[in-house]
Amino acid sequence: MIADPVDQARRLARTRFPDALAVVLAGSTSTGRATAASDLDIAVLVPEGGASYRETIRFEERVVELFVHTRTGLGELFAADVAARRAVLQSMYAEGLVLVDRDGAAGAARTLAAADLREGPPALAPETVETKRYGLTDALDDLVDASDRVERLAVAGFVLDAAADLLCDHRRAWLGSGKWLPRRLLAADPELGDALLGGHLRLCVTGDPAPFAEAAASVLDLVGGPLREGYRRTWHGVIDSVAARR
Template sequence: MDDHASPAERLRAPETAADTALAAQALRLLSERFPHALGAVLGGSAARGRARPASDLDLAVLLPDEDTSRREVLRHEGRPVELFLRTLRDLPAAFERDRRLRRGTMLFVYDEGLPLLDPHGHVAAARERARELLAAGPAPLAPAERERSRYVLTCFMDDLLDTAPDERYEQLAAADFTLREAAHLLTAHHGAWTGVGRWLPRRLLAADPVLGAALLSGHRTVAEHADPAPLAAAAENVLELVGGPLREGYVELY
């Protein structure tokens, strides 16, 4: 393949059900803004062929080492674009940070995304490394992290049960934090990847279909019926997996 060809000329054949119109748009953006790119991967809903009219483009771009690693958001042809820009030298550290944070954002983009440019084979190597790290799983919680999570979830669960049904703002806030901390602890217990936003329920159900569904259903019950009992019960079941609720006796060293 000609290393001097433009990104549009180096468009690879689709490997997924990607939206070809969005893939072409991503290639135009690369041609305009990053003609020096060493590689690029289209991620998110566009790569899966599930983009909505307002969906943004998630685009991971490999840059030469003399460039700067950064995250950048812009608008291109009327569509928001989120750019994950990493130099070739910085990419391994970005992957390791993903593993420590247990979310795997960049790892999943490289694993599941659609390669658009790869004239030197760097994207293929990065995808192979991403798959190795995803298969190995996220970094486990240290004992102190796990105990703190037990304590924090216990506090949120107690706050949820202690909030009056007519205190809806407080009740909903307590339910949100209970769900998030329970998801954090449950995915860690299973050595599974977690997520934020729309990815939280997806990762939660993948880690534990039964207890994950109980947490999500309980959260919905609080929202729709102001009843905290199912969510609190599901949170307590998560706590029982890791030693039970933690209240008195907890010590956090600074």
């Protein structure tokens, strides 16, 4: 018999974090979409003086991803997630299932998280957008020119990430990675997001890059068009790798 993941999360909270101010279960297990292999994503707010950390454990034969933080740590993590344009922890608090709410701590954190989500991510600097345009333009050239199927698939992965990055920035929408990339992409722009994802799938299945390249080119058109000749970048401060665009 498969244990109920919500009950498991409650037992974990009682046994491992008896003094927690707030415990929130997020992800598929909080929405009833969990499978036997689904892990538990749990945010835990602890009193000041505790540690802020992320830890992976196994509890009752289920993998658990713990996001533990103090109020101070939570504020710092929220700020970092906004700067990264991902809002992972905000989504956990705003959309997750509250298991523990001592003195309104979970409600207060949920209010702050929801405010960040409504505000949206900060816009990329124009210079950054230009560099990302250049990188996507270059990768699209490689995608069309590639004769090796394996290389084309590798380039396609970069193109999908780069196009999603630019499209989400243009729509002032949150980014995602892994399984959250398609979810966030479709939320940002249902029509163009679907064209990118469908084109990428078709390329992977049939090897035909045309629909995918067309969708990625449409993203470029939204943000100023392809950029090749005339691109110039002057390094100052911390110098990153010239391969960062690839």
